[in-house]
Amino acid sequence: MSKIHVTATVNGDSVEFLADPRETLLDALRDHLGLIGSKEGCGTGDCGACSVLLDGRLVSACLVLGVEAEGHEIETIEGMAGPDGTLHPLQRKFIEHAALQCGFCTPGFLVASKALLAKTPDPTEEEVRYWLAGNLCRCTGYDKIIRAVMDAAAEMRGAA
Amino acid sequence: MAKDEMNPAFKLIGTRVLRPDGLDKVTGRARYGADFAAPGMLFGAAVRSPHAHARIKRIDATRALALDGVKAVVTRADFPTGLTGEDWNLQENCMAGDVALYDGHAVAAVAATSALLAQDAAKLIEVEYEPLPHVTDVDDAIKPDAPAIRPGAADHSVPDGMPPNVVRYFEFGHGDLDAGFAEADIVRAQTYRTEATHQGYIEPQACVGQLGADGKGEMWVTTQGQWYVRWMCAAVLGLETAQLRVTPSEIGGGFGGKTTVFIEPLSLALSRKAGGKPVKLVMSRSDVLRATGPTASASMDVKIGMKADGTMTAGRAEFRMQGGAFPGSPLNEALECAFAAYKLPAVEHIGHEVLANRPKAAAYRAPGAPMAAFAVESLVDEIARELGLDPIAVRLKNAVREGDRSSYGPRYKSIGLVETLEAAKAHANYAAPLGPNQGRGVATGYWFNHNGDTSVSMAIAEDGTAQVSVGTPDIGGSRASLGLMVAETLGIPYEHVRVNVVETGALGINEPSHGSRATFASGKAAVIATEQAIAEMCRRAAAEWGIEPEAVDWVEGAAQPAGPNAGKFPPMKIAEIAGQMSSTGGPIAGHYEGLPEGVGASFGTHVVDVEVDPETGRTTILRYLVVQDAGRAIHPAYVEGQFQGGAAQGIGWALNEAYIYGEDGRLQNAGFLDYRIPVACDLPMIDTVIVEVPNPGHPYGVRGVGETGITPPLPAVANAIAAATGARLRRLPMNPPAVLAAIKAVRGG
Numbered sequence: 029m030s031k032i033h034v035t036a037t038v039n040g041d042s043v044e045f046l047a048d049p050r051e052t053l054l055d056a057l058r059d060h061l062g063l064i065g066s067k068e069g070c071g072t073g074d075c076g077a078c079s080v081l082l083d084g085r086l087v088s089a090c091l092v093l094g095v096e097a098e099g100h101e102i103e104t105i106e107g108m109a110g111p112d113g114t115l116h117p118l119q120r121k122f123i124e125h126a127a128l129q130c131g132f133c134t135p136g137f138l139v140a141s142k143a144l145l146a147k148t149p150d151p152t153e154e155e156v157r158y159w160l161a162g163n164l165c166r167c168t169g170y171d172k173i174i175r176a177v178m179d180a181a182a183e184m185r186g187a188a
Numbered sequence: 189m190a191k192d193e194m195n196p197a198f199k200l201i202g203t204r205v206l207r208p209d210g211l212d213k214v215t216g217r218a219r220y221g222a223d224f225a226a227p228g229m230l231f232g233a234a235v236r237s238p239h240a241h242a243r244i245k246r247i248d249a250t251r252a253l254a255l256d257g258v259k260a261v262v263t264r265a266d267f268p269t270g271l272t273g274e275d276w277n278l279q280e281n282c283m284a285g286d287v288a289l290y291d292g293h294a295v296a297a298v299a300a301t302s303a304l305l306a307q308d309a310a311k312l313i314e315v316e317y318e319p320l321p322h323v324t325d326v327d328d329a330i331k332p333d334a335p336a337i338r339p340g341a342a343d344h345s346v347p348d349g350m351p352p353n354v355v356r357y358f359e360f361g362h363g364d365l366d367a368g369f370a371e372a373d374i375v376r377a378q379t380y381r382t383e384a385t386h387q388g389y390i391e392p393q394a395c396v397g398q399l400g401a402d403g404k405g406e407m408w409v410t411t412q413g414q415w416y417v418r419w420m421c422a423a424v425l426g427l428e429t430a431q432l433r434v435t436p437s438e439i440g441g442g443f444g445g446k447t448t449v450f451i452e453p454l455s456l457a458l459s460r461k462a463g464g465k466p467v468k469l470v471m472s473r474s475d476v477l478r479a480t481g482p483t484a485s486a487s488m489d490v491k492i493g494m495k496a497d498g499t500m501t502a503g504r505a506e507f508r509m510q511g512g513a514f515p516g517s518p519l520n521e522a523l524e525c526a527f528a529a530y531k532l533p534a535v536e537h538i539g540h541e542v543l544a545n546r547p548k549a550a551a552y553r554a555p556g557a558p559m560a561a562f563a564v565e566s567l568v569d570e571i572a573r574e575l576g577l578d579p580i581a582v583r584l585k586n587a588v589r590e591g592d593r594s595s596y597g598p599r600y601k602s603i604g605l606v607e608t609l610e611a612a613k614a615h616a617n618y619a620a621p622l623g624p625n626q627g628r629g630v631a632t633g634y635w636f637n638h639n640g641d642t643s644v645s646m647a648i649a650e651d652g653t654a655q656v657s658v659g660t661p662d663i664g665g666s667r668a669s670l671g672l673m674v675a676e677t678l679g680i681p682y683e684h685v686r687v688n689v690v691e692t693g694a695l696g697i698n699e700p701s702h703g704s705r706a707t708f709a710s711g712k713a714a715v716i717a718t719e720q721a722i723a724e725m726c727r728r729a730a731a732e733w734g735i736e737p738e739a740v741d742w743v744e745g746a747a748q749p750a751g752p753n754a755g756k757f758p759p760m761k762i763a764e765i766a767g768q769m770s771s772t773g774g775p776i777a778g779h780y781e782g783l784p785e786g787v788g789a790s791f792g793t794h795v796v797d798v799e800v801d802p803e804t805g806r807t808t809i810l811r812y813l814v815v816q817d818a819g820r821a822i823h824p825a826y827v828e829g830q831f832q833g834g835a836a837q838g839i840g841w842a843l844n845e846a847y848i849y850g851e852d853g854r855l856q857n858a859g860f861l862d863y864r865i866p867v868a869c870d871l872p873m874i875d876t877v878i879v880e881v882p883n884p885g886h887p888y889g890v891r892g893v894g895e896t897g898i899t900p901p902l903p904a905v906a907n908a909i910a911a912a913t914g915a916r917l918r919r920l921p922m923n924p925p926a927v928l929a930a931i932k933a934v935r936g937g
Contacts, residue, residue, distance in 0.1 A: 048304055055303075059303075067222075067390070067440070070860045075860050106215070115211075122214050128207075129665060130390075130663055131213030132220055135216045138214060157871075158868075161868050161869045162867075163867075163868070164390055166389055167663075167829070167833045168829055169833045170832075170868040174873070
């Protein structure tokens with residue numbers, strides 16, 4: 029099957045790639061653009077490890093086709109820290125709160141949490157838990173993840 | 189908070205330093221199994237049986253091989269013959285021989301120039317099956333008319349006359365059981381059942397394997413144990429073990445499920461057949477659930493005798509477990525843990541290992557112990573309720589202490605069961621008021637912990653910083669805890685130590701990160717290795733000063749004269765000694781190879797409050813408390829993380845998770861949508877108390893904390909549901925339909 033040329037913006041950079049029409053956005057990010065931070069845990073939109081922002085909206089990259097990225101803006105975990113490497117408060121708080129063990133789900137949690145705080149800067153614990161219900165973590169029992177997100181939100185509100 | 193966070197004896201042990209792999213993991217840079225690529229790499233896909241049990245009559249790969257870009261197809265014919273014992277089991281499980289033994293069993297694999305092409309080619313491989321009668325349930329598998337899955341597989345332990353799917357049988361115990369039950373005021377017996385569950389690591393199995401015609405190979409793989417991958421692949425493929433080099437990636441969760449091989453030998457076989465090109469294989473989630481090892485399912489009869497004051501007089505456990513179409517279910521461990529918390533004058537254990545048409549069970553966090561706890565801790569609770577006794581008081585009355593003989597034989601060394609029970613009793617959660625439809629459950633759990641083959645080396649760099657090479661992949665923060673112990677021992681800042689998980693060529697053999705051993709065994713080994721390097725640095729200083737090495741002490745990262753008689757010299761700091769090492773005798777390093785003695789077992793006590801919706805049967809976890817003896821918490825945050833993670837997995841096992849097989853023997857819920865693990869909104873914060881009864885067998889008192897925490901939740905939740913509803917569930921999972929039916933049975937009756 030012939031491939032399709034796709035132009036998109038990823039983490040602020042203009043990118044081009046050739047996608048097989050059956051490939052997902054996750055495949056394109058990982059295999060064509062070398063952005064391996066987004067993970068495939070299920071391939072069916074159930075685990076959230078491939079969470080990315082598509083024009084600012086939280087999506088599972090495994091449920092978007094690579095060709096659908098044409099003309100759109102995508103933000104992945106690799107675009108979360110500042111250009112000089114300064115960590116986003118969520119990234120810093122995840123490390124400080126020991127909110128990761130194996131770390132495989134961490135990029136998805138961070139991207140999803142950033143999307144939450146963009147629309148709900150002062151979430152309750154319940155709001156965080158329900159928003160992140162689409163991200164599976166098998167190591168932590170979620171306790172320290174929830175605390176890290178709440179703490180990052182507080183810091184970001186204070187800094188704003 | 190760990191007591192020793194306040195301990196002035198330590199500068200670093202017990203502090204919550206940042207993990208060294210944190211930055212890579214929050215930025216997406218960390219490389220896991222599927223993130224590795226090699227030049228010229230091919231991509232593989234496996235063909236898996238859709239049948240629970242079927243004779244493979246013919247495999248025809250002609251159409252697949254005709255596709256442009258398809259490079260190799262392998263079947264069992266490409267593997268050596270004549271293997272025996274566990275080697276044969278591994279080979280047979282990785283690639284079916286004459287018969288596919290379960291839904292998902294690999295029967296062929298293909299390598300091609302892209303992953304999509306490999307998947308297309310896999311669909312073109314024609315396999316002709318002759319379906320055979322199957323059985324997937326443990327109790328059905330021992331019925332007289334059950335289809336025999338592997339006739340002749342039973343070992344010498346099985347008495348004549350047992351059903352053909354019973355392949356191992358054993359008994360052990362001590363004391364006069366009849367006298368024990370006769371002494372009791374109340375004797376109760378019940379049967380409990382648990383379904384198979386999966387470890388549920390979020391990262392599927394993935395590897396890149398390369399094998400040349402010269403028998404030399406490389407592998408990059410997500411694993412808990414690179415040396416296990418090496419020997420298992422070598423055994424399955426008939427290779428010389430040392431000719432394989434296996435490099436572990438970061439690991440996206442394992443919980444025991446990544447201590448064995450599934451696709452790894454297939455990638456090497458494909459590579460060899462494709463002229464030595466590297467071949468990448470990544471499992472889908474569906475394949476992970478269908479074909480990688482879940483835990484066993486169990487059917488368990490338990491009988492306990494108790495006096496009216498709560499004293500237990502005798503216990504009997506007869507367990508039947510199926511771990512798939514192969515021996516290897518955690519039956520011994522289950523029975524040995526069953527009554528481990530109790531001082532029992534008479535105890536009997538009987539085990540039946542049963543084959544069924546399911547995937548080969550793999551280890552899952554405290555293998556066997558959660559099932560055993562579900563049975564025994566539920567029955568203890570049932571009897572305590574009948575006698576009107578407090579569940580913690582009953583456990584304290586019978587709790588084992590140092591010096592007591594365990595239910596499985598050995599006498600306990602230092603243990604902290606009583607301390608966990610006292611801490612649970614004293615915790616605010618145990619006195620929290622309960623409302624309507626709410627109930628509280630208590631249970632204890634046990635895990636032995638483990639040492640295992642351990643090889644570690646450490647070395648001092650030119651600037652006085654230190655590197656540590658370990659063979660235990662970091663699944664929960666062990667690089668942080670190992671770094672803390674080495675830095676504490678050296679007397680240098682934690683940030684000056686780099687801990688590397690290394691490939692098989694770098695050290696002697698290591699067992700995987702299993703058995704809660706990484707921080708205990710690699711930690712003890714790293715401390716011993718560090719002490720060797722310190723001794724060498726003291727010798728270098730002594731030579732410089734012209735005094736005896738015995739006259740030099742190591743204090744706060746520097747050599748110094750042991751006392752006034754040794755001479756008067758200013759302390760020689762590690763950086764100074766290191767900077768001169770090339771001219772004072774060469775590299776400074778230390779190493780350890782062995783089986784670290786002094787394993788310390790770990791007990792835990794959990795307290796859970798639930799609310800059960802009487803209309804729907806849905807259970808909500810209101811509060812959850814984990815109290816566990818860590819020995820000493822090297823990094824308290826990651827100890828808490830182990831407690832919380834174990835509790836969450838146990839809650840999932842109790843309430844939701846189960847392998848569901850249809851009448852056709854096919855797994856019906858091979859995806860995270862239908863195999864539903866706990867999500868963030870299913871759980872409350874999980875409270876923890878770290879009890880520290882130091883293990884005298886470890887230089888910093890470590891016991892190991894990874895596994896005990898999954899053991900008590902199954903019965904604790906069942907006991908809480910019984911308290912909330914009056915309905916006792918003796919079968920998992922306790923999902924809403926099951927709870928609702930149990931409530932109706934109680935209220936209707």
